[in-house]
Amino acid sequence: MNLFSKIFSKNEPKPAVQEKTPLSLEIGDIVTYNMKDFEVTGKITYRDGRHQLFHYLLFDDSEGKILTASMDEEMKLGIFQRVLPAHHQSFPSHIEYENVMYYKAREASARILGYGSYSRLHGILAKVAEYRDAAGKFLLQLETWGTEQKMMIGYPIEPFELKIIAGKK
Template sequence: MSFFKRLFKGADETIPETKERTLLNLRVGDFVTYDLMDYEVTGKIHYNDGGYTWDAYQLAGSGKTRWLSVELDDELEVGMYETIRIPGLEPGAKKVTHDGRTYYLEEQGRAYVKAEGRSQNVHGKNVDYYDYTDDSEERFLSVEVWGGDVEVSYGYEIEEYEVTILAGS
């Protein structure tokens, strides 16, 4: 028996193949680099609104938490989001002002979610969502209502090539 077979416990045990990761198949435990910062994928939420689906990956790194949103519509849409607070926000309002910009309600609905990792506490729940965009259509607000809790995130579109992925397993 060769040295490598003994070291890796024989020929009958195969080393599992790691599927190449893309923004559409990230897993909890993978790592991504964006804007010269390294993040670990610590959670994943898969949204389903009547067959229309998208994913949000919770990223943790250097004391920061961000959300990477990935949606395959006619083309791949990728956004980076950070949680913010907007006191007095009424979910579903036609327009919202934040940080000197006005955002307009673009889309709303209710989605069923599957979640894993740090996001597992929302697995199997429904969320009401409200998506807003500014006049330039380059800045976004995402408002999610989980039961009675309102979560607001500020985001912007990024390009797929700006994210580097390293599979964690």
């Protein structure tokens, strides 16, 4: 390196590269699941005290999915598909959907932090109930945000089933 290049070179610090995990996804990141690439277009963070649950809206050219992620003693992940709107006034102890009985595993209220396509939900208090079938193979979630309610059906997955590519900022 000669004298002029030392004097005129810019010593700009380079941003540190952060490892992407299912708990740190952002809008624009790419998630590969089941040999398909999905873009993260929406993110909801549910906060209930110290516990956080993340919902990521994933889209490819033909379908959308919802990836859920939380960390208790271990990372818990699920892939969900939105189904017809639910019509429950409260969260019953069990729900039958497509001839499968689901039993309530957890119910909570949480404040929503919404980003991207979910930004309209920012600040709303949501109620969430999680249901499991008897074998623990399938999951069902009911959520209410004021007068709006949604139901999702899915199944648990393992972290190794996902590949994450950071989006451009």
